[in-house]
Amino acid sequence: MLEGTMTSTTEITHLTFDVLVDLLRKIFVRHGVSETTAAILADNCARAERDGSFSHGIFRVPGYISTLKSGWVDGKAQPVIEDDGAALIRVDARNGFTLAASALARPTLLERAREQGVGVLAIRNSHHFSALWPDVEPFADEGLVALSFVNSMAVVVPPGGKKAIFGTNPVAFAAPRAGQPPYVFDQSSSAIANGDVQIAAREGHSLREGAGVDRDGNPTTDPRAVLDGGALLPFGGYKGASIALMVEILAAALTGGNFSREVDWSQHPGAQTPCTGQLFIVIDPARGGNGHFAERVAEICDLTREAGQERLPSDRRFRTRAETARTGIPIKAKDMALLQELVSE
Amino acid sequence: MLEGTMTSTTEITHLTFDVLVDLLRKIFVRHGVSETTAAILADNCARAERDGSFSHGIFRVPGYISTLKSGWVDGKAQPVIEDDGAALIRVDARNGFTLAASALARPTLLERAREQGVGVLAIRNSHHFSALWPDVEPFADEGLVALSFVNSMAVVVPPGGKKAIFGTNPVAFAAPRAGQPPYVFDQSSSAIANGDVQIAAREGHSLREGAGVDRDGNPTTDPRAVLDGGALLPFGGYKGASIALMVEILAAALTGGNFSREVDWSQHPGAQTPCTGQLFIVIDPARGGNGHFAERVAEICDLTREAGQERLPSDRRFRTRAETARTGIPIKAKDMALLQELVSE
Structure with missing residues (x-):
């Protein structure tokens, strides 16, 4: 069990903020980010996860890694x-x-x-x-x-x-x-954040009316239609x-x-x-x-x-932050597995 | 006929920008505004009228005068x-x-x-x-x-x-x-500007859905219900x-x-x-x-x-500005009468 892990079930692992930052930092370094920048990205990503801003937390890590692998961004840029x-x-x-x-x-x-x-x-x-x-x-x-x-x-x-x-x-x-x-x-x-469209598509939810259009410019509530050549409003x-x-x-x-x-x-x-x-x-x-x-x-x-x-606007985040300071940051088993895989890749 | 009047019918008078500014300036001075500030307010008000921003043009003059008369604002403040x-x-x-x-x-x-x-x-x-x-x-x-x-x-x-x-x-x-x-x-x-609610009330138009609530917090499209103890959204x-x-x-x-x-x-x-x-x-x-x-x-x-x-956003105003530069600024007969009355009050 990872040091700093506070509780663990088959479904959810709870990490302290510092342990999550350290894990993320190692992942970024392993995928070509400088030590300085990796620490900054890890801190930022862990803050989002800690506060319940899930669309900008661990959810984003594969996108970072995929981008680094593509050569599009310079993780070591000064x-x-x-x-x-x-x-x-x-x-x-x-x-x-x-x-x-x-x-x-x-x-x-x-x-x-x-x-x-x-x-x-x-x-x-x-x-x-x-x-x-x-x-x-x-x-x-x-x-x-x-x-x-x-x-x-x-x-x-x-x-x-x-x-x-x-x-x-x-x-x-x-x-x-x-x-x-x-x-x-x-x-x-x-009308909706792009990260939320991605989450809706992943989890099979519909978007609310007025959120987006399909590839032909027609209104749609299907997140996949928005992502597949459509657009947000x-x-x-x-x-x-x-x-x-x-x-x-x-x-x-x-x-x-x-x-x-x-x-x-x-x-x-x-x-x-x-x-x-x-x-x-x-x-x-x-x-x-x-x-x-x-x-x-x-x-x-x-x-x-x-x-x-x-x-x-900030109420829910600050409440979640206070909660996770007590309980640790809850990480789903599949996210934990992903992070473990990425750090040892 | 006022100097600078370009055309005139029983319905509409067309004033040059400078003539409208001068008329407004005299009105403000007559109602207790310093010469310096009167020139500034007149220029501002005439620009709105010139550009077709009617809710902030001559429409506002009675409100200015009424406020000056009430002693609420100091028109001579330094x-x-x-x-x-x-x-x-x-x-x-x-x-x-x-x-x-x-x-x-x-x-x-x-x-x-x-x-x-x-x-x-x-x-x-x-x-x-x-x-x-x-x-x-x-x-x-x-x-x-x-x-x-x-x-x-x-x-x-x-x-x-x-x-x-x-x-x-x-x-x-x-x-x-x-x-x-x-x-x-x-x-x-x-959802809508307060000036537009006032104009809708004056002209008897309805507001669009979602614009406001009545005095009990219920949605309404009646501009008078919004103004009479209700509120905008x-x-x-x-x-x-x-x-x-x-x-x-x-x-x-x-x-x-x-x-x-x-x-x-x-x-x-x-x-x-x-x-x-x-x-x-x-x-x-x-x-x-x-x-x-x-x-x-x-x-x-x-x-x-x-x-x-x-x-x-600015397209319509600039088009109207170009038009009124050619034609003069159109002033309705009742607005013209109001201005004439206020300047000689």
Whole structure:
């Protein structure tokens, strides 16, 4: 039995966070990722699994490995920071993982946000394959407000359209909240996340109405029809489409990365990580005098609950995080077998 | 006949932009607004009317006047810039119009965005009663990317809720586009804009399904039921609600302004302009090397059209603007009579 395993049945193994990180790190290293980047990817993936963000947890590991094997991404890439001392910093991820680039630039971004009241980080030539909330939440833990935008590969048609042009293009936001975990959301600009379509297809569930179209542009609730040449629709009609387009502009046009439509991995069978760009905007709410920011955020969140919204975006994740801190992170037998296989491959 | 009137029938008068601005400016001055601020409000209101944004054009003038008469807003307020040289600038609008504060701070904001690659402007104690696109579009004309957020008064319930807590909380975005007018959107976080509910009520139209609830929290398509103790719903369900809450955090908690729920004009009958806050984020896309930004924005907008989206958010406004530049701005007889009455009151 693996050290750190807390309980085990034939169905579910419970791992501590550190044990899961270590296992994932070894898997990434074994498949060509540098030690530094492997530790970053493993930490990120384990956080998602720990918090119940299953579509971005262990579920993603085969996609990472398949992409590394295809030669599409450089797991050993050394990102290069382009810093002229301004509040806007650029990073060329050099065809590596975005998380490696953002981790490298984070201290500079924090320094500029403190110095100037705001910092912007523009990353390009970068592969983002993870949830977006882990990218913004740590800034809120430092008392800062963070916004992030990342585009992906073309799987979303604009309203009335037949050709997929946008990525699922999530927007994530985090703000510190007094006496409670930060307010964090991470939401795709599509009616449903691509990871959830993959899970629905795997588990044989239908999608809700309005989620997507088939290869001919007709509405469908069949996840396989969406994945097989079909496409997703934006959330909220034209308004969601405006946001999806804004994300292409901020994450790709502004950073110098690829548009979702330009991601072309046809020469790399097995590739799954879109090579695009990511933008961060980090603001220091205390700059120029505002000592009550975190209290005010708590106030508006509490008002929202009182008004009748049962659950705020981050509630379920923080609850799951607290649970798994007690019980360990539950891993299904087949996922455990997969991880064991990948680490010894 | 007023000088600058281009054509006239019993139904419609056509005014040049400058003549409409001058008429509006005189109306604002006559009702207690300083010369400087009156010119700013008049220009803003005329731009909305010129571009066919009727819910924020002449339609708003009686609300401005009624509010000025109520003593709720200070039309002569002198905004105070709080600038310590950082990229984040604050302005206390001192219970005046937001537009006066943003106009005063604009040169500093532009300077910081050029110097640092990004500038943030946080305005508080400010009355915003206009469309949001005129606030961001001029930055795109300078080659910059702009985002803005403003909260208003509580007219939106969260999903599943019965108590209005959010404003319509628009988000506006602008980016320069090579060879074409900028890409600009201005969209409320509600399923429909409050101004459009007012117009529907006035003209006796129904709202579309999902737009709002009545005073008991039940869905309704009757604009009068929404205005009479009912509320709007966010667009796109939970995702729109997340954005509405983010706007409260950015425009109020971060700036030091009121939440929409805190706007209390009960002692000022006739007041209609919410006193809250506004946040601007302005980024220089050329900072650190990106000479092709405007071309890239044009490219993704063109791709979106080619994919089948017939109209991008700013298309109709720019078309109307071109038309009214030729024909003059059409003013209905009853609106013309109203303006004439207000200027000579």
